Amino acid sequence: MDVMMTALQPRGGIKTFFRYIYGQDCYSDCNFTLFSPNHGLSEFLDEHLGVNKIKVVSSPEEPLSFIKELRRFLKGRSFDLVHSHGFGAGLLTEVSITGFSLSHLMTAHDVFLDSQFHGGIGSAKKFAMARLFQRVDAIHTVTEDATENFRTFFPNVPGKRLYPVLHGVDTDYFANEPASELRALLGEGEDTRLIGFFGRFMGQKGFRTLVDAIERLKSTGFQPLPKVVTFGWGGYIREDYQYIEEKGLSEHFIQMPGTDNMPSMIKAVDMVAMPSRWEACGLLAMEVLSAGIPLLSSNCIGLREVVAGSPARTFRPGDDGGLANLIRAEAEQSSKQAFIDYQPIAVERFRIDRPAQELRALYDQLVGS
Incomplete structure (x- = not known):
């Protein structure tokens, strides 16, 4: 054909x-x-x-x-x-x-x-x-x-x-790849929770909701404050990182180059945040669930359908307070075992x-x- x-x-x-x-x-x-x-x-x-x-x-x-x-x-x-x-x-x-x-x-x-x-x-x-x-x-x-x-x-x-x-997605790839040594590369101890943000720096992906959530946690004195690791370039990254600097949060965000091995980087963080405002289909959510890593997801159109029935913790699009609460809950008591248990289901569901x-x-x- x-x-x-x-x-x-x-x-x-x-x-x-x-x-x-x-x-x-x-x-x-x-x-x-x-x-x-x-x-x-x-x-x-x-x-x-x-x-x-x-x-x-x-x-x-x-x-x-x-x-x-x-x-x-x-x-x-x-x-x-x-x-x-x-x-x-x-x-x-x-x-x-x-x-x-x-x-x-x-x-x-x-x-x-x-x-x-x-x-x-x-x-x-x-x-x-x-x-x-x-x-x-x-x-x-x-x-x-x-x-x-x-x-x-x-x-x-x-x-x-x-x-x-x-x-x-290629669920076997995300299920079977080993985690990278990201924590050692960054020089971060086990007590610091790492949050992965793998979206583009566009308004649709809701990155500033995540920034505002970290600001909320900092204002309440939550310790140790998690660090957000972002990947790739392009879009409005300059403006978004300027936004971080203006809020005095630069030490809590780490910018990494784009990665050719997404599964390894997903598995190297403690949780993935996906604060999207809208999606046609949340492919990243499929990848994270197939990798067996905790997911904090907005329940926006196109994403709520993907995370339905999974252990993903959800919040309303744009609700930085809701996201802050979920980050706190995940940092204080990890839900990773629930995601490991769900992983075989995700691998078959999203194949x-x-x-x-x-x-x-x-x-x-x-x-x-």
Whole structure:
């Protein structure tokens, strides 16, 4: 099967999706071409999936140029299916394939917010988006939460075109990798609790809620005050670390480079904080639960579905007081044994081969195989 994929912002969850899904054996007979801004994407895919498993064709980022170049690329070429990743790519791809006889599958990697459609311009944008979404042959959502969110904002899109498939991760990898020697590297004693933050430095990930929670604990005199270890760069990291400095909390936050071995770093901390404001699907939560490490999670859309039934301690999005209380409780009496007991359940529940096979079945359905 020859699949033409598109992406407009191939970061974070989309890159992880490519890495997890298309490395599965059920796609061994597929040839993938990805029309997307590159920015090191081809090197990432070659490293994790093998050279040219997904051939990247570098695209413009400006919408009109994206449409023009994609139409030009499609002329004279034959594909069995077009698969767009993300709302932006989905809308631009649907415009681009006008006049081509191609089935179009869109994966929704995010959710919609009311703030996106305020005012007259927002209403006009929503109307135009609705018309285009109604033309897409199938829309793949990664949680039931994300499906319901899409239905709420675009109720005129036929329900039969929505295909919810709970995403997954390489659970064996997260279960079996040993912990790193992070504590020794940092020179921290066993009495200091380490909190891992593995999200991007974006408003969606709620990092400042965690900063405010540490400030609350400090103001109450809680000792020993935990230290937060963050990983990676980019986003608003400069602004967020300036925020930490302004609050006088610099000694309680440690910035580490990005890691190529997430399981080892997850297992090296005492707890992971995931204070997200919204998610389409909380992949990090799946990874942490598969690693058997205590998780402090907001109960936001897309994340509450993942942590339901698990031992994760939850709080409302943005509630730094609630998060502070959970950090205190976990520091005073670790719940790690409950997470170790739940780990085999998480490994089976979030195993990647299930969503990979379900998505492949959808591919076959759309091309009539």
